[in-house]
Amino acid sequence: MDAHTTSALLYLDAVTVSFDGFRAINDLSLTIEPGEMRAIIGPNGAGKTTMMDIITGKTRPDKGDVFFDGGRHDLTKLDETQIAELGIGRKFQKPTVFDMHTVEDNLRLALKGDRTARATLVWRETRDEQVRINEILATIRLNAVRSRVAGSLSHGQKQWLEIGMLLAQDPKLLLVDEPVAGMTDVETHQTAELLKEIAKVKTVVVVEHDMTFVRELGVKVTCLHEGSVLAEGTIDQVSQNDRVVEVYLGR
Amino acid sequence: MTGSPLIRALDRGAVWFVLVLAAVGILVPLLNLLLPESSPWHVPTYLVALWGKYVCYALLALSIDLIWGYCGILSLGHGAFFALGGYAMGMYLMRQIGTRGVYADPIRPDFMVFLNWPELPVYWYGFNHFAYAALMVLLVPGLLAFVFGWFAFRSRVTGVYLSIITQALTYALMLGFFRNNFGFGGNNGLTDFKDILGFNVQAQPTRAALFAASVAALILGFLICRTVVASKLGMVLVSIRDAEARTRFLGYRVENYKLFVFTLSACMAGVAGALYVPQVGIINPSEFAPGNSIEAVIWVAVGGRGTLIGAVIGAVAVNWGKTTFTSGVLAPYWLFVLGSLFVLVTLLLPRGIVGTVKHYWRVWHERREVVAAERAEAAPKPAE
Numbered sequence: 214m215d216a217h218t219t220s221a222l223l224y225l226d227a228v229t230v231s232f233d234g235f236r237a238i239n240d241l242s243l244t245i246e247p248g249e250m251r252a253i254i255g256p257n258g259a260g261k262t263t264m265m266d267i268i269t270g271k272t273r274p275d276k277g278d279v280f281f282d283g284g285r286h287d288l289t290k291l292d293e294t295q296i297a298e299l300g301i302g303r304k305f306q307k308p309t310v311f312d313m314h315t316v317e318d319n320l321r322l323a324l325k326g327d328r329t330a331r332a333t334l335v336w337r338e339t340r341d342e343q344v345r346i347n348e349i350l351a352t353i354r355l356n357a358v359r360s361r362v363a364g365s366l367s368h369g370q371k372q373w374l375e376i377g378m379l380l381a382q383d384p385k386l387l388l389v390d391e392p393v394a395g396m397t398d399v400e401t402h403q404t405a406e407l408l409k410e411i412a413k414v415k416t417v418v419v420v421e422h423d424m425t426f427v428r429e430l431g432v433k434v435t436c437l438h439e440g441s442v443l444a445e446g447t448i449d450q451v452s453q454n455d456r457v458v459e460v461y462l463g464r
Numbered sequence: 465m466t467g468s469p470l471i472r473a474l475d476r477g478a479v480w481f482v483l484v485l486a487a488v489g490i491l492v493p494l495l496n497l498l499l500p501e502s503s504p505w506h507v508p509t510y511l512v513a514l515w516g517k518y519v520c521y522a523l524l525a526l527s528i529d530l531i532w533g534y535c536g537i538l539s540l541g542h543g544a545f546f547a548l549g550g551y552a553m554g555m556y557l558m559r560q561i562g563t564r565g566v567y568a569d570p571i572r573p574d575f576m577v578f579l580n581w582p583e584l585p586v587y588w589y590g591f592n593h594f595a596y597a598a599l600m601v602l603l604v605p606g607l608l609a610f611v612f613g614w615f616a617f618r619s620r621v622t623g624v625y626l627s628i629i630t631q632a633l634t635y636a637l638m639l640g641f642f643r644n645n646f647g648f649g650g651n652n653g654l655t656d657f658k659d660i661l662g663f664n665v666q667a668q669p670t671r672a673a674l675f676a677a678s679v680a681a682l683i684l685g686f687l688i689c690r691t692v693v694a695s696k697l698g699m700v701l702v703s704i705r706d707a708e709a710r711t712r713f714l715g716y717r718v719e720n721y722k723l724f725v726f727t728l729s730a731c732m733a734g735v736a737g738a739l740y741v742p743q744v745g746i747i748n749p750s751e752f753a754p755g756n757s758i759e760a761v762i763w764v765a766v767g768g769r770g771t772l773i774g775a776v777i778g779a780v781a782v783n784w785g786k787t788t789f790t791s792g793v794l795a796p797y798w799l800f801v802l803g804s805l806f807v808l809v810t811l812l813l814p815r816g817i818v819g820t821v822k823h824y825w826r827v828w829h830e831r832r833e834v835v836a837a838e839r840a841e842a843a844p845k846p847a848e
Contacts, residue, residue, distance in 0.1 A: 269713060297715035309710045311703045322699055328715050330724045336696040382714065 219284045222247045222386055222416050228267060228277030229440075237263040238274065239440035245386070250412035252427045253420045254451075255437035256461045261420045262306060264437070265388050269303050270296040282385065298328070302384035306391045306420075308371035312364030316355055316374055319363050320346050323378035345381070353377035353407070369400040376407065387417045393426050405429040424452070424462070436461060473690040481773050482683055489679030493672035509668050512675050514787065516743045518780045519678040523685050523736035525763045525779035526772060527729040530689050532761070533770030534698060535725050536705030538623075541630030542733050543757035544637050545605035547747065549734025551641075552604055554654035554747040555588060556597035557665070561658050574656070575649045585647045594661055601738040602731045609730030610723065617719035617726075622708070631754050638752030653748025654741075665742050678739045682776070685732050689772050692725070701725060762806050768816025777818060 223245040230238045238260045245251055255261055266272035267279060270293045279288040286299055310319050324342055326332075350356045353373040358366065363374060372392055379387050392408065393401040405426055411417060412432075421427055427434060427448060434451045436444045438461065444454040451457055474482075492507055492515065499506040524546050531537040558573040567577040571584050590596040612633060616626055644650040663670045692698055703711045704718050712718050741747045750756075760779075767778020782805070789798045813820055 271709075293709075293712040294715055294717050297713055303713050305710070309707050311706055311710070313702055313706055314699060318699055321696070322703055322711075323714055328717065330697055330700075330717075330720050333697040333700055334692070334695050378714070 219244070219280065220247070221245060221280075221284075222249075222282060223268065223418070224278070224280040224284060225264075225268075226278040228264075228274045228279060230263060230267060230272060230274045236440050238267065241277070241437075241441050243435065243442065245416060245418060247385075247416055250408075250417045250430065250432040251419070252430055252432055252434045252448075253418060253437060254422070254424070254427060254434060254461065255443070258439075259437040260440040261437055262390060263440075265303060265390055265420065268296075268388060269293060269301060294328075297382070297384075300383075300385035301388065302379040302382040302386070303388045304372075304375045304379055304390055304392060306394065308368065308375050310363040310366075310371050310374050310378070313362060315360050315362055316366070317346060317350070317359045319374055320349055320377055320381045323381035325381065325383045349377045349380050352380065352410070354403075369396045372396065372400075372404070373407070376404075376411075380411065385416060387411065387415055389417060389419045391421055392419065393421060393423050401426050402429070424448075470691060473687065473694040475694075477773065478686075478690050481776075482686065485679055485683050485686070489676050489683070493676050496672050497669060509671055512671050513743055516671070516675040516678050517740060518783050519675070519682050520736045520740035520743070521760070521763065521783055522776040522779040523678070523682045523739075524733050524760050525767070525775040526682070526685050526689055527732035527736065528760055529764045529767075529769055529772055529775035530692065530732070531725050531729045532764060533772075533775070534693050534705065535701040535722060536622075536708075537722060537726060538627045538761070539630045539726075539729075539757070540627045540754065540761060541632075541634035541757050542729070542760055543754075544630075544634035544752055545609060545730040545733035546737035546740070546756075546760075547634075547637070547641075547749075547751035548605045548608065549601045549737030550741040550747040550751060551648060551654070551737075552591075552597055552600040552734070553738035553741045554657075555591040555600075555648075556594060557657040557660060557742060558654050559588070559592040560660070561656065564658055565656070573649070573654070575644075575652065579644060587647065598738075601734050605730040605734035605737075606727050609727045613723045613726040617722045620719075631757070634752050634757055635754050638749050638754075641749035641752060649748070651749060653746060653750075655746040655748075657742065657745055660742050665745065671743070674739065674743050678743070681735055681739055685735070686772060686776070688728070688732070692728070693772070697721070697724075759802070762802065762809075764816075766805065766809050766816055768819030768822070771816070771818040771822065774816050774818030778816065781817070 221244040223243070225241055225243045228238055228241045229236065241260070241264065253261055253264075263272060267274050268288060270288060270291055274289055280286065281288050281299060281301065288296055291299070311322065314322070321338070321342070324345060326342075350359055353376060355370060355374060355377065358370065363371065366374060376389070376392065379389070389408070393404050396404060401423065408417060408419060408430065419430065431448070434446065434448050435442055436451050436454070436457050438456075443460065444451045444457050452462060492512060495505055496507040496509060496512050501508075524542065528539065528542050531539060561573065563570050565574045567574050569577050572581065576584070591600070616629065621629065640646050641648050642651050648654065657665050659665065660670065663673075693701070700711065700716055700721055704721060708718055737751075763779040763782045764775045765778070766782055767776065768774030785801070786798060789795065789801055794801070809816065815823055
């Protein structure tokens with residue numbers, strides 16, 4: 214398939230990257246259609262996070278194509294900031310919020326808008342921005358702690374705040390790395406609800422270990438192993454795949 | 465966070481601080497000039513000059529706090545920008561000497577005559593005009609910082625590596641300025657100044673005026689820093705300090721932000737140096753010594769980084785200590801005092817003086833709020 218005629222929002226073809234001879238990503242091909250929600254599973258070291266690094270411009274692939282938005286943008290030629298501007302938002306594995314800023318300010322910084330130094334120097338909050346922040350605070354259920362510094366939040370709250378920051382960026386594609394790591398069962402359930410809500414209007418890629426959570430999402434699943442796709446399909450198909458059982462789920 | 469950037473910048477602490485500075489800037493020169501020496505309130509001229517020096521150091525500390533405290537850029541070479549500003553002012557003062565020099569040459573400063581230079585080097589042109597020199601005070605440090613920062617931040621040099629190359633920068637400049645053929649008076653530097661804007665630099669009113677000008681520059685510098693850190697740009701700076709990669713993934717051009725504050729900070733350091741030189745009467749290459757830049761960072765650490773006010777307090781307190789210690793029986797031990805001060809502050813007072821006060825103030829405040837909230841909770845709710 215010619216990359217430039219693809220309808221896919223995200224298109225990876227035969228991507229390979231190695232670190233000191235270790236092939237973290239090995240001939241990986243993956244397409245995400247607009248509006249789709251995809252779960253990515255796989256054992257440790259399968260290359261899930263490296264894949265995120267390649268898409269967001271942190272790591273350059275040795276070989277292969279990475280295209281965004283129907284083949285319009287070659288992501289291998291852009292840096293992190295340019296890719297973020299195109300509309301790819303990322304939530305990290307370890308929740309990274311700005312600890313010294315309040316919850317509200319974290320969202321303010323993430324909110325879509327002019328990112329130049331000159332614009333931020335003379336910035337004044339508009340009515341629209343206030344409204345949008347209130348909406349997001351309601352969505353991520355953090356209204357009660359809006360003026361607390363983010364560093365004082367619980368682990369689960371930080372995860373939500375980071376999802377909220379993703380929403381504030383208003384990206385076309387959300388990459389969500391292990392959103393429920395370290396969460397209680399209730400929080401995990403609430404996060405699944407939240408992501409499903411977001412997926413109604415956005416394209417979302419979720420990397421997660423928690424199989425209960427992935428099952429709850431009820432979307433197409435891709436299992437990675439040693440840097441390439443091992444199996445793809447519904448959660449039931451994938452979890453019955455012999456190879457997946459062998460390398461990941463265990464017998 | 466609402467309202468215009470300037471109004472946000474002036475919180476209660478900032479207003480009080482500016483008022484205190486303004487009072488010092490007005491009262492000290494007046495008490496020096498108007499009261500007779502016999503009066504107990506008279507401020508002796510030597511103290512005016514000494515405090516004027518502290519004020520210049522405070523402005524240097526402020527410029528370091530802006531980049532280190534708010535953006536995490538630890539420059540161990542900020543003395544270079546201070547010294548460059550100082551040299552620009554020194555060149556103006558040298559050209560004002562004119563025929564009053566030892567060799568009485570109307571154009572060339574003494575050291576050029578002594579070195580048998582036939583004419584004034586091109587880069588000394590224009591320094592006989594104060595406005596041109598003043599422009600250079602800002603432009604030379606600013607331009608160097610811009611070019612240096614352009615390469616360093618674009619290549620993503622951060623942390624200790626950046627600190628090391630800033631040390632190398634100031635060290636290289638020191639070696640350069642020590643050379644006679646560099647054209648800035650070699651190891652003697654520039655001295656024997658006579659006039660500034662037509663007034664005798666040694667005269668009591670000039671010293672008082674220089675003190676007031678230094679305080680005014682400090683106030684202006686403080687207001688600029690406050691405006692920057694209270695703006696959304698300031699929020700981005702703190703984000704860069706705490707999580708640089710995250711800021712980049714949010715779509716902010718981290719290198720542009722760093723370049724902006726680094727250049728701004730270098731200009732401020734240059735102004736500090738320019739006001740320092742006429743008050744101490746000399747500028748020589750030892751101002752570029754790496755140790756000077758490290759000392760300035762210690763002032764900020766002692767006062768409390770990321771507080772601005774702390775940088776000023778730290779610079780004045782440490783230098784007051786230095787003056788006290790180096791002029792008595794303890795003189796040989798000053799470096800031990802400075803070293804242990806840094807170790808003790810790092811271990812026991814990592815937030816610095818102002819940072820610690822602010823922290824406990826906040827803790828106490830929050831506790832009071834919690835207590836108040838609990839009390840409100842316990843009280844019977846009014847009927848709805």
